[in-house]
Amino acid sequence: MLTFIITVLLLLNLIFIIFLRKHKNKTVAVLDVTAVLDSRIIDFIKTNLFDEYILPSFIQKEVERIKGNNKLINKLISNKKVTTVKKDYKKLTDYKFKLLKYAKDNELIIITDDFEINRMSVIRALNFVNLNDLYNSLKPIILPGHTISILISKEGKERNQAIGLLDDGTTVVVEDARKFIGKELPVRITSIMHTSNSKMIFAKI
Secondary structure, eight states, X not given: XXXXXXHHHHHHHHHHHHHHHHHOSOOEEEEOHHHHHOTTHHHHHHTTSSSXXXXXXXXXXXXXXXXXXXXXXXXHHTSTTEEEEOOOOTTOOSHHHHHHHHHHHHTOEEEEOOHXXXXXXXXXXXXXXXXXXXXHHTSOOOOTTOEEEEEEEEEOSSXXXXXXXXXXXXXXXXXXXXXXXXXXXXXXXXXXXXXSSOEEEEEEO
């Protein structure tokens, strides 16, 4: 139930963001530590959903503490849309509370992967975008009969079967594809088998 509520809130936030883009000259977001550490953040910035992304100094320090270097920060701030800001709240020890205060004081939308940040943002009536929820909601729905392109990576258990993987790690078993290992092929989904915590897709060339 809580996951459903969070998903609904995410969609409402996106609608709010679109509204802002139509009625405001500039939309600005602030990056959380988990967003900076997310390998998808560069692609997300390129979507032009926001005009500017703020990277406060207290977030930079936490990222550097976790990574042990500032290479990730340097790569991020090389993007013209990312602006670094020297800011700290010395009375607050946890960077999460600093982030929430900074977002509230400056009326910014938080970009995060952190469920706790999501929950605290809801309590404080702050707007946020959770990258995981966003990407999951945008995943294409795969159904029997659909055609997808997949890299055949290894042999399957049965004769002439081969295995490929979707971007999310889902296994795709392709019939009569063993001779195509190492190649990318279009395949047609024939069936999908669900287990308690995963799924397996079967396909034909």
